[in-house]
Amino acid sequence: MNIVDVTYAQTGSSVHTDELGMREMQRRVFEKRGAQHLLIKAPPASGKSRALMFVALDKLYNQRRNRVIVAVPERSIGASFSSTKLTADGFFADWEIKPEHNLCTPGSPAGKVDAFVDFLNGPSAILVCTHATLRFAFERLAPDAFNGAVLAIDEFHHVSADTENSRLGALLREVMAGSDVHIVAMTGSYFRGDSIPVLAAQDEAKFTAVTFNYYDQLNGYQHLKSLGIGHHFYQGRYTEAIHEVLDLDKKTIVHIPNVNSGESTKDKINEVGEIIDTIGDYLDTEDDTGIIHIRRKDTGKILRVADLVDDSDPKRRANTLHYLASIASKDRDATDIILALGMAKEGFDWPYAEHALTVGYRASLTEIIQIIGRVTRDSPGKSHAQFTNLIAQPDAEQGEVTVSVNNILKAITASLLMEQVLAPNLDFMTKRGNEDLAEPGTIKIQGFKEPSSERVKQIVETDLNDLKANILQDETFARAAVGHVDPETTNKVLIPKIIRDRYPDLDEAQVEELRQQVVVDSVIKNGEIREFGDKRLVKMAEKFVNIDDMSINLIDSVNPFQRAFEVISKSVTPSVLRIIEGAIAATRVDISEEEAVAIWPKIQQWAKVNGRRPDRKSSDPKEKHYAEVLLFLQRLKQQRRAQERTEEMEGDQ
Template sequence: MVDLVRMTYGHSGADSKTNSLGQRPMQARVYEARAAQFLLLKAPPAAGKSRALMFLALDKLENQGVKKVVVAVPETSIGSSFRSTDLTAYGFWADWDVEPQWNLCLSGEDGMAKSQKVKAFEAFMDSDARVIVCTHATFRFAFDAIEKARGVEAFDDFLIAVDEFHHVAAADDNRLGEILRKLLAREKAHMMAMTGSYFRGDSVPVLRPEDEARFKSITYSYYEQLEGYEHLKSLGISYSFYRGRYVSAIPDVLDTDRKTIIHIPHRGSAEAFGEKHDEVGLIMGAIGEHVGRDPDTGFDLVKRASDGKVLKIADLVDDGDGRDGIKAALQAEAKGPDGKRDDAADRAKVDIIIALGMAKEGFDWPWCEHALTIGYRNSLTEIVQIIGRATRDAPGKPHAQFTNLVAEPGVETTVVADAVNDMLKAISGAMLMEQVLAPNFKFYRREDGDIRAPVETMKDGTVHIGIKGLMEPPTARARAIVENDMNELVAKACQAMDRRVVADDVAPEVATQMVLTDIIETTYENLSDDETESVRQDLAARMNLIGMAKRASQEGGFAEEGEEYDAEPSENLSLMNMVKRFVNVRELDIDLIDSVNPFKEGFDVASRAFDTPLLKTIQDAMISQRIQMSEKEALTLWPRIKRFRAQEGREPNPHSSDPLEKRLAEAHAYIKTKKAERQRAAQSGT
């Protein structure tokens, strides 16, 4: 396996420390903003969003005139995160109390008919109870019925809290989105939206811009979370190939000493085969001998072939009657005589979880060290959620790993080009996670004689970095894009990873200038050239900074200009220290940033896992997809052609063995042909 991304963090332990009210840093940040009527919380999985809501909701109930709280979650398994919680024991002034009958996710909502769910919600409306927990679907059904009977004003002075908010969309056919827009328009309800995903991953935004502008946004980054952990020190993102059926590769990628969640392929995908239950059985067979089932938990018992150890495996793929018992056993925390979690017993409870469409968002298993996902995932949001299953901090867990096991593009593949493109998508997912895991960077134009530190971390966690020659946003609109939309643009850039940006004949400027410009121009209408260029430069800097710092570290440390590199590589530097050392040593300018192709860097790391025949197959597929020279690419390459002539004393050779030189020659020929055409047209007067 090859780690496409490996991040090391400072592990300060700050995230696990609480203030006098028992609030972790992110929760305290939310509580400080509790007076906002509409609040949007963007925080990673396992950051403590559910408890942040509890603190905020209790204040709104007690001090802000809110009468009732509705908590809506995407599936019943997440409802346990919002069950009654003792907060006074940790310093808060009230406890979070949800009567069992009003936590519909714990009282069998899955088995209730639609009419029963609506009746239960209507009963809550007429009761003295203050909090109800239900699924998104139940909230939709109940809202429709209650609005019809009582009007939308029935929800005045309610707090509507929507967990996993990325399920909402601004599209007209998204019912939950329509409901929330009605409540926003009336301005009588309070609202809290929570999401662990920083982008939706498709073309439909979560909120319309005019609606999102009404929310106060609180962002707590992956970087802040992982940097503040006490135990988890590093995170790796890797992928591995298999030939034939994926089960044959399970022994190679699954370390059964590590607590693991295995997500089997979507039904109907190229990786799936036979019945889903057959796949689970074959995975267990690859681990060892099935010796029975635990009568109390429903976990399968599999004797490991290597040493006879019996592993406990939770099968969440089987959707029969036993699954509710397995889910309950997973959610039940092992506690000691003092009533607190018994770490050793809780960790030993289960070894492996096998899932299909479950155990993703909101699923809490702090001991998970490895998320093994089989098959490509087109949804970047889904990738982020899956990785989040392994990023909880827990004692005895110094490293977390995400592995994507994918089919090898080879001669047995029906369409090699499609397989190569799917492989590039997998790499793009890792690239995107590298960006998601990074600090929140803010770039500024650094002038000669600037006395500011070239890199500085602010109190809110934002890292300010100076770049020479950077074009700062010239208008309010461009500044708003840079401040609010860069995560979306990074996601779109990663999704654009294809032959245009990773082939050997692609110049870095094609990726950092032409492709990124295309993405920005497609996303926003009527931007001026200066607005587009300022956004493009910020985007290129974000996508390249971590990779440039990492490469300098891996080449042997850092040195001032003219000095020798350190003898030993500095791979174990924490992410922020690595960036600081790189920026302090190497003066950044926009030309340096544009000279590095972030897509090609990611592809080159991945290619270390390719054997020679596979690499040739991939290269041949890319050659077959060769893109015809365009005027835009030729003009992008013109400065590089001029540099080539100045340095080499000749024109680029169209017969060169260097693919990039051949591409430069094609661009040069294209420019000369177009110039000749224009001259002829001018002479003929046409």
Template sequence: MTTSRTVPSVSVTYARNGGSTKSNELGMRVMQERAYEKRGEQYLLIKSPPASGKSRALMFIALDKLANQGLKQAIIVVPEKSIGSSFADEPLSKFGFWTDWTVTPKWNLCNAPGEEGGKVNAVETFLNSDDKVLVCTHATFRFAVDKFGVEAFDNRLIAVDEFHHVSANPNNKLGQHLGEFIARDKVHVVAMTGSYFRGDAEAVLAPHDESRFDTVTYTYYEQLNGYEYLKTLDIGYFFYSGSYADDILSVLDADEKTIVHIPNVNSRESTKDKHREVEHIIDALGEWQGTDPTTGFQLVKTPEGRILKIADLVDDEASKRDKVSAALKDPAQKNNRDHVDIIVALGMAKEGFDWIWCEHALTVGYRASLTEIIQIIGRATRDAKGKTRARFTNLIAEPDASEEAVTEAVNDTLKAIAASLLMEQVLAPRFNFTPKTPQSGPVDGFDYGEGGYDPEKSNVGFNEESGQFQIEIKGLAEPKSKEADRICREDLNEVIAAFVQDKQALERGLFDGEHAGGETLPEELTQVRMGKIVKDKFPELDDEDQEAVRQHAVAALNLTQKAKEIAVTGPDVEKGNTALIDGVRRYAMDVRELDIDLIDRINPFGEAYAILAKTMSEESLKQVAAIISGKRVNLTPDEARELARRAVRFKQERGRLPSVTSPDPWEKRMAEGIAFLARMKAEAENA
């Protein structure tokens, strides 16, 4: 057994005010009401967590578009057949809406037998009929557009569920088709996603297309804060050595309703025999008692005498796996907590899988897609009676110097940390940043703490109901264009996702920063590296807007990190959902002035390193640091150019260029950037 132990890298506690589960007079929850208010928009993007009711929100909007906005038909497009059931008939009028949602059985092509060719022909028959709603998979829809052209869908609503499957990449057919629909401009599009960033950090739509969409955002904070039962969510990673199957009971608690995702057979963590791994897990939990003839669940007697019901979705024998899968989806058992105890899966039980009782999502091995991690965590964040705590654990093999694949192991470790940092941002309240000026004043609806609003200081206000911070920062650049303003309001997590997935930023920020005895300055990350990422991600923005986006993204990331540090170590650890809020407020009070230069001088990865140091053995930590420091490149031409650009700003503010002899390490670094470019130029002239 390893001596490692699980350390939650994120632990968030919420108020449980019941707001997100209450319905209005039309039977709409908060998120659905917010989306319905935008029902007249031609292009609508709904960003909302799993289990927040996106499917029903779409029903309300689609019914209005069909009845009141003159659209002929609604086509609902889902990534896989199983998700088609989310759009089954709903008696909406029973809860106050003016009509019901009905799908003629033959037009839910997710349930239809046969090959794609037959389903594509069915799409054509539907388009020529007077029926109103069709449900099909992304694949069927792509083939239908290929065969009939975008014009065949004129004057219809195209609703794309799990929109993160779409990409602006020319090889992504669905993304290409959506671009064509938007260019033709004769359909309405409602796009829905439970992910706040793409796992591959690739744009979902081209910028000119994305700007056409009106966005409805419902945050994880609002969703979880408004639950009735679930109060605390822990997210952590656990390092082990040897075979994970030998150590899984260190993190798998048989008393918790758990989904275990075993590693992909091509991953480092896999033993290459997935069936043996499942048998090993079952054996570790207790004594096998046979198989339930009705459900196909494995029955296991624990040492305490309890009979566990374990659903094995890894079995390659289709008839067995389908029986288990059907038992899990049995609507009669949806509210039965005792129906199943543990689900073991590999590629299943992720997106769209609904088991409200899940308390622990345990994933073995790093998942390359951050979107996939969000989806897996979403399995545990359902609200259910008596379920007060949920957790996600990522079980990762500790890097081992004797392994040939040590660099791969380090990469997996870095990716797990990136995912953890991102989840902190996703789970935190929403940040609204404004520059601190003599004209600044309090904003209605925001609580500014004990002393109230202080006109002499940078203030931090919080609105409990909306889950939003209002934070004043001296020297903050404001976005000028509509698109930059949209990014600062809606897409900061997209920017942060690209930053924390940037290998160089992660490696140098974690293992070459001052906290780790290294030489990388925080500004090299917050200004140079983040600056480059924003430039690459939003080339259509001018320099001023790029700088505004950079500052807002750095402020969101670093204030979350400082708040977490204070919340974890301060006297408010037990104050639950106010800990993060108090952490941000205390940090703002502790510093003389909350200004952007001060925020730029915080290493975004310092707190993550502190948690890693508690989680990983000291020997492994040193080994990883040695690998990273061995790869350090002193300066690249791109970094030198970015340093020179920062030096120009410095000259505009101070009236002089940075000095290479300055005692301020950041000023010295900018001067080194100028000198590096001068040497490059001289060498080119002498060549």
């Protein structure tokens, strides 16, 4: 079933070009070309590589920069920065790279490092290399070797603020501190997938951010009309269930699970063989391209399948990759299905792809965004794009039930986050009177605290979805998403704690302003908005509420991701649902003193209503949680009394 179904207006605005050959996103970036450090956050296919070309050429010709270095994570992505005739579309200069300065070609690492150092000492202006080449070359260079340079880092989420374990992050910090370098950072997702930020707060503050969101991009397409994000649950082996979701009429990328995951059979070659059997009857394989011919069992049509999983013959796989990049990216009939494991994600360009079928939960939200980006490119003949996650259901007869349940929860909540990412932005303001009507695209809320500082405004404008991703990766929050923690504790304790950890530079007033933005934006975008006459209603906690009557207190009484449990309830059988509920209820939630104190009034109210104390053996997750918190508070009180007695005895002595 689809969790997300979004329909777009097909305005064409995001793909139309102006008199300089720039798309809408590229114009936004070019307007900020004077900034020393630029951070470009934009979806796949929005034109980040060409945006870099425009900015870098301006810096070379008009801002006294003398060289440009572009670093990409993989050699295949280097093709996005090949020589390009920009003057043909109206720009003042062309992007030209000499063959010897394209280091995304076969060759030894040592030879590429030598070529990198020679480039810095030579007259040429532009070089393209991999992140690895940049790192190895830096071992032979001082930071001031980058004086006068523009350093562009593609897929910037590979950088990490943990400079002890991230060589790329350490390099960036040293170069920024030790030279006059200009940085252009580009990414489709600023979230790394772990708890470590991409940049330390003091370094991030030096960047000028330009954000072009998914809604801007997809709503401005010409051909793609709709996007669906859904899940399909299976038990047993995924190869026996994949036929239920593999639509052979769609151009499809199948990502099989990592061999270390629970979904894998530990034999990737055999898995590919079983998928091929599901597609039809094997005929032959082209020697020069590695493309496999398979005859469908139902229609007899011959499908062309690319196998990027089998790496036993590096030459054949290299030929297949070359074919996909040079032929299949331009000819719709050249390929029908791509089977991949670690490839065909980041930076992979197959514009005709309609369906991304991914087996197993992906722990990194960045990886999910990258996979979805493979099918959201605008292409003639493609009106709908689909992402389907094939996920294992928990089985009470097998071990790792808790792991399976957590995977389901995180997969669902990640999809709900994508729903918010794909939705149009809303502006929230404080409602100051009964006649205080909102403008279109704006919602006014009683008691809402608007951002009072430029720092909070900047986070809301450019970083809100990435903050939500941080929240969703938190283990406690994943359980809270299905009601194991009451909404007010989720909203007023858990979320502020995560905000403080991510933004230690914010004071408590700013934390509260940002907390309200996160909760309000999540609750309303995850809610269902309907219009009745001149009224707009939003569904919150199974009730429709007039948007004009909303208050921050009402919103704080709603779990912003409660819909995750509603989705699961409709997607699995009652017996599986009981397993999921039991696994969540049995999970002990680590709690801090701050969280326990915040819950105490709720426990008192619960005891008053029910006429008894909450029971730890209850089957109700909320009652069991309240009982655990009460026990925690009792133990804390005992510890403090013991400490006080010890201090009194020491004082008497």
